[in-house]
Amino acid sequence: MSKHNGNCTTCVRSGNCQLQNLCIDFSLDTDLYERYHDPEKKLEWKEGYPLIRDNDKCIKCMRCIQICDKVQTMHIWDTIGTGKHTRVGTFDGRSIHHTDCTLCGQCITHCPVGALRARDDTDRVIDAISDPDIITVFQIAPAIRTAWGKPFGLDEKTATVNRLAGCLKQMGADYVFDTSFTADLTIMEEANEFLVRLQKGDLEKYPMFTSCCPGWIRFIKKQFPTLVPQLSSAKSPQQMFGAVMKTYFAEKIGVDPEKIFTVSIMPCVAKKAECDMNSMKGATGKNDVDVVLTTREVTRILKKEHIPADRVKDAPFDKLMAEYSGAGVIFGTTGGVMEAALRTAYFKVMGENPPADLFKEVNGFEGHGKYPWTEKEFELKGTKLKIAVVNSLGHARAVCDAILREEVKYDFVEVMACPGGCSGGGGQPINTEDEERAFTRGLYLHELDKEMPLRFSHENKDVQKLYEDYLKEPLSEKSEELLHVKHTLEFTD
Ligand code: SF4
Numbered sequence: 242m243s244k245h246n247g248n249c250t251t252c253v254r255s256g257n258c259q260l261q262n263l264c265i266d267f268s269l270d271t272d273l274y275e276r277y278h279d280p281e282k283k284l285e286w287k288e289g290y291p292l293i294r295d296n297d298k299c300i301k302c303m304r305c306i307q308i309c310d311k312v313q314t315m316h317i318w319d320t321i322g323t324g325k326h327t328r329v330g331t332f333d334g335r336s337i338h339h340t341d342c343t344l345c346g347q348c349i350t351h352c353p354v355g356a357l358r359a360r361d362d363t364d365r366v367i368d369a370i371s372d373p374d375i376i377t378v379f380q381i382a383p384a385i386r387t388a389w390g391k392p393f394g395l396d397e398k399t400a401t402v403n404r405l406a407g408c409l410k411q412m413g414a415d416y417v418f419d420t421s422f423t424a425d426l427t428i429m430e431e432a433n434e435f436l437v438r439l440q441k442g443d444l445e446k447y448p449m450f451t452s453c454c455p456g457w458i459r460f461i462k463k464q465f466p467t468l469v470p471q472l473s474s475a476k477s478p479q480q481m482f483g484a485v486m487k488t489y490f491a492e493k494i495g496v497d498p499e500k501i502f503t504v505s506i507m508p509c510v511a512k513k514a515e516c517d518m519n520s521m522k523g524a525t526g527k528n529d530v531d532v533v534l535t536t537r538e539v540t541r542i543l544k545k546e547h548i549p550a551d552r553v554k555d556a557p558f559d560k561l562m563a564e565y566s567g568a569g570v571i572f573g574t575t576g577g578v579m580e581a582a583l584r585t586a587y588f589k590v591m592g593e594n595p596p597a598d599l600f601k602e603v604n605g606f607e608g609h610g611k612y613p614w615t616e617k618e619f620e621l622k623g624t625k626l627k628i629a630v631v632n633s634l635g636h637a638r639a640v641c642d643a644i645l646r647e648e649v650k651y652d653f654v655e656v657m658a659c660p661g662g663c664s665g666g667g668g669q670p671i672n673t674e675d676e677e678r679a680f681t682r683g684l685y686l687h688e689l690d691k692e693m694p695l696r697f698s699h700e701n702k703d704v705q706k707l708y709e710d711y712l713k714e715p716l717s718e719k720s721e722e723l724l725h726v727k728h729t730l731e732f733t734d
């Protein structure tokens with residue numbers, strides 16, 4: 242406590258802080274900081290950066306260094322100084338925006354106090370909702386349904402995604418959708434792209450990599466630039482949503498896209514940077530996704546706005562993009578994108594649906610054979626497909642190294658930067674019990690998939706209508722323009 246500024250009333254971790262819990266347990270007097278702290282030079286931080294460090298709260302437990310070094314292998318943090326002046330900062334004292342930080346947010350979720358946090362964008366959303374001239378459109382990522390209700394005392398069965406939609410509507414949202422809809426759209430584009438690239442012989446040496454995780458995109462750009470051309474050109478479901486929202490949807494409801502303000506609710510910190518990338522802007526040069534709120538921020542905004550989440554009733558998603566499949570739901574966990582893509586690729590090649598659970602073994606929960614990732618082989622009409630699924634950046638580094646050494650050869654690889662995938666994302670609620678919840682949350686998404694009447698992305702009627710009325714077909718000129726990007730090596734592009 243002598244090192245920790247205990248201004249708990251304004252701290253984002255108040256009520257969810259291991260140090261605060263210990264102070265209560267030991268009846269500790271919390272003015273120790275005032276009495277003993279030794280003022281150090283204030284750490285300079287880039288304003289507006291999605292990840293924020295406050296060294297006035299850092300208790301030097303070194304967990305951020307451990308998770309970033311040992312699990313994510315990024316070495317962004319380091320100790321600076323010696324003896325009683327030792328503190329934690331960026332490696333080599335670089336400005337955070339000059340490091341290769343992937344914004345996976347794992348150091349935030351492993352920090353026991355509020356020394357690391359994500360940028361708070363809740364006020365921007367409240368301002369948009371309060372403006373009568375602005376139409377606010379929300380999308381909720383698949384992994385949110387595994388975690389958002391915990392701070393309200395709701396388990397995942399009662400904290401349904403439709404209850405969250407009800408809360409957002411009560412808060413004043415004009416339209417609410419599930420990102421699982423554009424997860425289905427992503428599959429239509431990505432599965433078709435995969436088959437085209439496979440037939441063209443593009444994947445003979447190196448595989449195609451999934452592109453829906455911005456933490457992974459930041460990682461590959463800086464750590465394995467030679468593999469960047471192997472990334473799928475498909476935008477992430479969040480960005481596809483923003484793009485169709487400000488074109489197709491605006492046209493259908495007859496409003497000027499400039500009046501639409503899109504908010505994503507994501508389990509992710511890297512998405513806050515993804516929506517600001519130049520390639521993610523619409524024809525007018527403005528963001529397709531205006532603001533990203535993490536799962537933690539959605540708790541904060543509902544509390545700020547006094548929405549009684551435990552008493553709010555489920556609300557349906559809005560028309561035009563209401564439908565989604567179980568394949569879209571499992572995007573929120575490791576292996577989900579691959580499984581969903583294989584279901585649709587099978588249909589495309591064989592002309593009929595596979596048994597819905599044919600590819601269930603591709604989930605990334607296994608990965609404990611020879612390698613710390615999952616690998617499987619399938620046959621589609623005489624063509625052998627070898628795929629791999631990997632989660633966490635340390636394992637992503639291992640698979641990329643093995644591919645470049647030509648020790649392994651795959652056709653398609655799914656990568657998610659966070660351990661367990663988005664269900665363990667850096668924007669998810671932080672638990673102070675030191676218990677890893679990503680995999681149980683992931684299993685819950687698989688349960689939901691099994692209960693869905695619709696299991697295949699290509700059977701999503703609203704996605705079919707979007708193609709019929711607007712995009713024409715996967716990989717059409719319009720689809721390429723709105724839903725695909727050309728990857729560069731820059732974080733900002
Ligand atoms: S966000 Fe991820 S890559 Fe960046 S410092 Fe934290 S753990 Fe390391």
Ligand code: SF4
Nearest residue numbers: 299300302303305352
């Ligand atoms: S995890 Fe948090 S408290 Fe621990 S050293 Fe890192 S910033 Fe400081």
Ligand code: SF4
Nearest residue numbers: 454456509659663666
């Ligand atoms: S795994 Fe999910 S939560 Fe983590 S960085 Fe990637 S998209 Fe974000």
